[in-house]
Amino acid sequence: MKTVDTLLVVGLGLIGGSFAAAVKSAGACRQVYGYDLDKASLEEAKALGIIDHGCQSLAEGLAAADVIMLAVPMLAMKPVLEELVQCSLDGSLGKKVITDAGSSKRALLDAALEVFGEMPDYLVPGHPIAGSEKSGVGAAKANLFQAHDVILTPLENTDALALETVKMLWESCGAVVTDMDLYHHDEVLAKTSHLPHFLAFSLVDTLAGNPDNQDIFRFAAGGFRDFTRIAGSDPIMWHDVALGNNQAVLEALDEFTEGLQVLRQAIIEKDSQSLLGIFSRAQSARQHFSSLLESRKQRVNTLPDASVVSGGLSGSVLLEDHEIKKEVMEGMKESTQAFIVSPGGAISGELRVPGDKSISHRSIMLGALAEGETVIDGFLEGEDALATLKAFRDMGVQIDGPYQGKVTIQGVGMHGLKQPEGPLYLGNAGTAMRLMAGLMAVQSFDVTLTGDHSLSGRPMNRVVDPLSQMGATIETTEGGRPPLKIKGGSRLKGIEYHLPMASAQVQSCLLLAGMYAEGETVTVAPGIVRDHTNRMLSGFGYPVSVSGDNGCRVAIKGGSKLTAARIDVPSDVSSAAFFMVAASIAEGSEVRLSHVGMNPTRSGVVEILQLMGADITLENESVVGGEPVADLIVRSAQLKGIDIPERLVPIAIDEFPVLFVAAACAEGRTLLTGAHELRVKESDRIQAMADGLVALGIDAQPLPDGMMINGSGVSPVSSGKASGQKPVFNGGTIDSHGDHRIAMSFAVAALRAKDDIRILDCANVATSFPDFAGLANRAGMRIVVTEGFEDGPC
Numbered sequence: 001m002k003t004v005d006t007l008l009v010v011g012l013g014l015i016g017g018s019f020a021a022a023v024k025s026a027g028a029c030r031q032v033y034g035y036d037l038d039k040a041s042l043e044e045a046k047a048l049g050i051i052d053h054g055c056q057s058l059a060e061g062l063a064a065a066d067v068i069m070l071a072v073p074m075l076a077m078k079p080v081l082e083e084l085v086q087c088s089l090d091g092s093l094g095k096k097v098i099t100d101a102g103s104s105k106r107a108l109l110d111a112a113l114e115v116f117g118e119m120p121d122y123l124v125p126g127h128p129i130a131g132s133e134k135s136g137v138g139a140a141k142a143n144l145f146q147a148h149d150v151i152l153t154p155l156e157n158t159d160a161l162a163l164e165t166v167k168m169l170w171e172s173c174g175a176v177v178t179d180m181d182l183y184h185h186d187e188v189l190a191k192t193s194h195l196p197h198f199l200a201f202s203l204v205d206t207l208a209g210n211p212d213n214q215d216i217f218r219f220a221a222g223g224f225r226d227f228t229r230i231a232g233s234d235p236i237m238w239h240d241v242a243l244g245n246n247q248a249v250l251e252a253l254d255e256f257t258e259g260l261q262v263l264r265q266a267i268i269e270k271d272s273q274s275l276l277g278i279f280s281r282a283q284s285a286r287q288h289f290s291s292l293l294e295s296r297k298q299r300v301n302t303l304p305d306a307s308v309v310s311g312g313l314s315g316s317v318l319l320e321d322h323e324i325k326k327e328v329m330e331g332m333k334e335s336t337q338a339f340i341v342s343p344g345g346a347i348s349g350e351l352r353v354p355g356d357k358s359i360s361h362r363s364i365m366l367g368a369l370a371e372g373e374t375v376i377d378g379f380l381e382g383e384d385a386l387a388t389l390k391a392f393r394d395m396g397v398q399i400d401g402p403y404q405g406k407v408t409i410q411g412v413g414m415h416g417l418k419q420p421e422g423p424l425y426l427g428n429a430g431t432a433m434r435l436m437a438g439l440m441a442v443q444s445f446d447v448t449l450t451g452d453h454s455l456s457g458r459p460m461n462r463v464v465d466p467l468s469q470m471g472a473t474i475e476t477t478e479g480g481r482p483p484l485k486i487k488g489g490s491r492l493k494g495i496e497y498h499l500p501m502a503s504a505q506v507q508s509c510l511l512l513a514g515m516y517a518e519g520e521t522v523t524v525a526p527g528i529v530r531d532h533t534n535r536m537l538s539g540f541g542y543p544v545s546v547s548g549d550n551g552c553r554v555a556i557k558g559g560s561k562l563t564a565a566r567i568d569v570p571s572d573v574s575s576a577a578f579f580m581v582a583a584s585i586a587e588g589s590e591v592r593l594s595h596v597g598m599n600p601t602r603s604g605v606v607e608i609l610q611l612m613g614a615d616i617t618l619e620n621e622s623v624v625g626g627e628p629v630a631d632l633i634v635r636s637a638q639l640k641g642i643d644i645p646e647r648l649v650p651i652a653i654d655e656f657p658v659l660f661v662a663a664a665c666a667e668g669r670t671l672l673t674g675a676h677e678l679r680v681k682e683s684d685r686i687q688a689m690a691d692g693l694v695a696l697g698i699d700a701q702p703l704p705d706g707m708m709i710n711g712s713g714v715s716p717v718s719s720g721k722a723s724g725q726k727p728v729f730n731g732g733t734i735d736s737h738g739d740h741r742i743a744m745s746f747a748v749a750a751l752r753a754k755d756d757i758r759i760l761d762c763a764n765v766a767t768s769f770p771d772f773a774g775l776a777n778r779a780g781m782r783i784v785v786t787e788g789f790e791d792g793p794c
């Protein structure tokens with residue numbers, strides 16, 4: 001890599017000024033020179049200490065610089081390049097590295113072609129995806145690019161050393177650098193950045209010209225403010241973007257106008273179905289992609305300020321700083337949402353928690369492949385289930401909703417899925433990825449399955465290995481992690497597979513693939529696993545044979561078909577578990593949890609809590625759509641520690657985080673073993689819970705496959721009246737590691753805490769339990785949800 005002595009920043013606006021400030025504060029070059037036609041900006045940059053020296057001419061800067069950053073408006077690129085050529089008649093330009101920060105890479109390429117006849121190999125096109133509606137060097141910030149993406153669009157002839165140098169400079173600013181094809185960059189940015197800016201400008205301009213404009217702006221609600229904030233951005237910059245990236249921008253505007261016309265027509269025709277279709281599809285897509293949007297927010301908020309991380313000017317310090325930032329970035333969390341939970345309280349009322357996640361995933365998959373129309377009620381409108389829904393929409397299935405839990409699917413039959421245009425993004429959902437691996441391995445087309453930071457770290461060999469034995473071709477990254485690149489057109493053969501772990505996801509994956517395989521696919525699990533797949537397959541008329549101890553051997557023959565069905569999704573017992581524990585540990589509590597799924601392969605949590613002395617009774621027991629349901633009445637009780645029977649582990653696997661909270665409130669020791677699977681969930685749930693419990697003053701010891709907790713909760717309890725229960729947890733701050741169940745478990749712990757519990761990284765609660773905080777507060781808890789950050793234009 002070229003070491004940088006002098007950096008010249010041409011154009012000292014927000015971006016140029018921030019780049020100069022960031023590189024200078026990181027010590028990534030010896031000195032920073034600045035040049036701007038506007039002398040006032042030059043003076044201000046010097047006065048603010050953003051640059052070391054202000055150049056009076058471009059020639060002066062060029063003579064000193066090793067690297068030149070062009071941070072000028074797009075249409076100024078060509079005249080600046082021309083002037084640079086004129087100033088370096090001796091050919092010295094070719095020994096420099098030039099880069100830029102413009103929003104259209106095509107515009108830079110065109111300018112370079114006009115000036116040089118080709119893109120010089122020392123010119124590295126770049127674009128930071130960061131900004132603010134504020135402009136000018138006065139708004140420059142050394143941390144503007146921290147944890148933001150920077151896209152470099154090198155061409156084939158781009159010099160490798162020049163590229164490395166530019167990359168190093170951006171990384172020294174704390175940015176995450178990605179390479180992209182130059183044309184693709186312009187298409188993507190036209191849609192994600194340019195179009196929203198033009199819509200905001202146009203909306204504000206149109207409304208400002210309205211005779212009622214004063215009232216419009218005076219009474220503007222939050223929606224107007226959020227939507228139009230970016231209309232405060234720099235007009236010259238956006239003028240140049242509109243002209244510089246005109247082709248891609250026009251395409252994006254046309255696509256949007258078409259969508260707007262459809263909406264307009266639906267309003268004219270009072271077509272409620274179309275309107276609800278547009279709004280609910282948009283709502284679920286927005287929720288589905290929220291983790292991607294969140295991940296950028298979080299990167300910005302979790303990183304130290306550039307000035308804090310920065311060091312001196314020597315090479316070794318530089319390298320250290322660089323490494324520190326890289327480490328911080330790699331440890332990035334996914335969200336900025338936090339819960340601040342006040343201590344104490346009691347739980348009461350009648351609560352209906354959202355629909356079962358496992359059943360919701362499966363209802364979309366089987367409904368999509370069935371013949372006829374499947375109607376689902378009680379569908380979980382959480383991000384995980386929405387990821388599955390979106391994936392099948394992307395494969396051409398018409399799915400209406402969800403609207404108040406109702407989803408209608410026009411099934412395409414066993415062979416009716418179409419190849420999606422890009423990778424299928426499954427967010428945080430392990431179930432979606434593992435089950436869909438089975439279904440995708442038998443399609444005629446290639447598919448790539450991707451996920452968020454947490455899902456990308458989860459083991460997939462457990463499904464890839466047996467699918468490969470059946471004849472599938474699936475590529476993973478190292479260690480069998482996602483993305484999964486699944487080759488289409490494979491003919492699979494049934495096998496008999498003995499699962500190494502009691503996993504319903506693995507069993508279900510193979511059963512789904514088995515519907516298409518030649519002969520019989522037999523799965524044998526080493527313990528009881530949830531059986532929703534077999535139940536639902538039978539409900540859709542697909543024969544499955546269940547035998548063996550506790551129904552552990554499930555077999556399926558390929559070649560039958562699915563027939564559409566009605567599905568009533570019960571409330572998720574895994575979500576109800578938070579309120580079972582909450583009502584048990586909070587003195588004076590009594591709650592009715594209605595219509596909860598009581599499938600015996602899921603209800604281990606009830607049995608474990610009852611063994612611990614919980615007061616839980618079942619009422620209104622029935623079977624709905626093949627799944628047992630009941631209302632659960634839970635009252636406070638003094639819990640006692642137990643050794644959790646290993647046979648209950650797989651049927652309560654998702655409930656252990658909150659069961660650990662119950663154990664901390666119990667009298668005596670609770671021991672869990674045989675639960676190694678907890679280490680490979682959305683987080684390492686053994687470590688995450690042990691760390692959190694210890695931070696709150698609990699004697700908790702993580703074991704390789706479980707946990708030992710010495711409970712300290714001794715207090716006389718009586719339902720219906722509160723009488724000074726003893727706190728068990730200290731207050732404190734907990735990292736949920738972006739794991740929904742860890743976050744909700746520590747919120748429950750606050751009921752028996754001395755002080756506030758602040759839980760970080762909580763946005764993923766929406767994967768399984770949208771509006772958990774709202775429901776918990778209505779029941780008697782006190783959770784304040786805080787969000788951290790406002791993004792700017794780029």
Ligand SMILES: O=C(O)C1=C[C@@H](OP(=O)(O)O)[C@@H](O)[C@H](O)C1
Pocket residue numbers: 357358359431502503504505506508530653654677
């Ligand atoms: O099949 C399913 O719907 C699930 C199975 C379980 O995972 P494993 O199969 O990995 O045990 C569970 O933890 C997950 O939340 C949902």
Ligand SMILES: C=C(OP(=O)(O)O)C(=O)O
Pocket residue numbers: 357384428429430431432654681682741768
């Ligand atoms: C483990 C879980 O889900 P998944 O594997 O689908 O991500 C869970 O919801 O606790």
